[in-house]
Amino acid sequence: MNLPVRSVLLWMCVAALAGAVGCGKDKPPAATDRHKIVGLVSALSDAWRNPDSFERLFVEGAAPEAKQRPRFGQYSYDVKSTATEGDRIIATVIARDVKTGEAIGELQWTLVREGDQYKVQSAPLPGD
Secondary structure: OOHHHHHHHHHHHHHHHHHHHOOOOOOOOOOOHHHHHHHHHHHHHHHOOOHHHHHHOEOOOOOOOHHHHHHHHHEEEEEEEEEEEOOEEEEEEEEEEOOOOOEEEEEEEEEEEEOOEEEEEEOOOOOO
């Protein structure tokens, strides 16, 4: 067998092996607890518009009354840090004015795990 044919056969074997093994077709990484917490906290600034969606973010009975919900839309929320206290997560949240992006203050929100998700137990707003 001459050299060019051998090279072609070698490259065909390499290509077939790469195709059989796969190239980056793994599942996307699972969301970490931090990602879940950040997603939950940031969702509150938009979810107030849909009562069902809003209530699903809270543990049963903890969602604010309907007249308080629009206040959640006045701010955007960023998780600064989290700490675990028993079965609860205490999230330090920065509230920002939704129009200007200016930081209004730091808040302490309490989250709890329900199954593989987190839900809000308490989420005081600036001025509460």
